[in-house]
Amino acid sequence: MLRVGYIGLGLMGKSMARNIMKAGFPLIVHNRSREAVEELKAEGAKTATSPSEVAEQVDVVFTNLPDSPDVELVALGTGGIIEGARQGLIFVDNSTIKPATARHITERMGEKGVFCLDAPVSGGDIGARQGTLAIMVGGPNQALEQVRPILEAMGKTITHVGDTGAGQIAKAANQIMVAAQMVAMGELLIFARKAGADPQKVIQAIQGGAAQCWTLDVKPERLFAGNRSPGFKAYMQAKDLGIVLDTARSYGIPLVSAAVHNQLYNSMLEMGLAEQDNSAVIGVVEALANTNLLGESRWSS
Numbered sequence: 001m002l003r004v005g006y007i008g009l010g011l012m013g014k015s016m017a018r019n020i021m022k023a024g025f026p027l028i029v030h031n032r033s034r035e036a037v038e039e040l041k042a043e044g045a046k047t048a049t050s051p052s053e054v055a056e057q058v059d060v061v062f063t064n065l066p067d068s069p070d071v072e073l074v075a076l077g078t079g080g081i082i083e084g085a086r087q088g089l090i091f092v093d094n095s096t097i098k099p100a101t102a103r104h105i106t107e108r109m110g111e112k113g114v115f116c117l118d119a120p121v122s123g124g125d126i127g128a129r130q131g132t133l134a135i136m137v138g139g140p141n142q143a144l145e146q147v148r149p150i151l152e153a154m155g156k157t158i159t160h161v162g163d164t165g166a167g168q169i170a171k172a173a174n175q176i177m178v179a180a181q182m183v184a185m186g187e188l189l190i191f192a193r194k195a196g197a198d199p200q201k202v203i204q205a206i207q208g209g210a211a212q213c214w215t216l217d218v219k220p221e222r223l224f225a226g227n228r229s230p231g232f233k234a235y236m237q238a239k240d241l242g243i244v245l246d247t248a249r250s251y252g253i254p255l256v257s258a259a260v261h262n263q264l265y266n267s268m269l270e271m272g273l274a275e276q277d278n279s280a281v282i283g284v285v286e287a288l289a290n291t292n293l294l295g296e297s298r299w300s301s
Helices: 013-022 034-042 051-057 068-076 099-110 124-130 141-151 166-195 199-207 214-224 234-251 256-270 278-289
Strands: 004-007 027-030 060-063 090-093 115-118 133-138 155-162
Touching: 004 013, 004 051, 013 027, 013 034, 013 060, 013 124, 027 034, 027 051, 051 060, 060 068, 060 141, 068 090, 068 099, 090 099, 090 141, 099 115, 099 166, 099 234, 115 141, 115 166, 124 133, 133 141, 133 166, 141 155, 155 166, 166 199, 166 214, 166 234, 166 256, 166 278, 199 214, 214 278, 234 256, 234 278, 256 278
Parallel strands: 004 027, 004 060, 060 090, 090 115, 133 155
Antiparallel strands: 115 133
């Protein structure tokens, strides 16, 4: 049985680590804040005080961290995974980071004989809890096949996209579509409200047609209930779009709509909505249209 380490127990990471443990894999966890560590410890996980200490004790170490600098620090910094790594260790990063960062980490880890997979995920906190995430993998296929049983504890779709960095490219592409859907949903709901139709009836009408998508299946019910708490936080969506645009610039790729969506998410941050769900970008549309989805005097809940 592979010994597994998991570093980064945030909104999704904690659930993903828990599912690994439920699948029977011995688990060692580490996180900057202790609350999630203690929670998983009470459920049977062992704990470590640093990323290097995790790496010393496992066959596979996962990370799930906010951004590229965080992953680079945990992987390569003082007390990082690389200091506890040995030849044959497999490092799997579930974070969403720049493809270039994934390639840099892989190069450095390769000097110690560590195999690296960039394996970002999609499906939000619901998918993390239910173990139904889509996992996009870049890196050597041999390493993927070794860790596939662990990934199957976290996700229902595991796709080997290509070489190192390809998983992150796939996730960036995913986030282009996610942002487009969230913005379009916000616009169509406020369009319906202000033009005089019942937004809930409009959703029912269009879900059975060409507009049907995961976003319309999952998010409107929460918005109509006044719930804008995060399944995936808005500031993370903004961060991911920054990665998309930075990568696009490096390859000379024009992404016109993604640039506009990035501006809308940055407006969310300026409006103090950073901790809300990425679907709460509707709040920006509400402000621009001076119309609230629920017909209330305030713009956001």
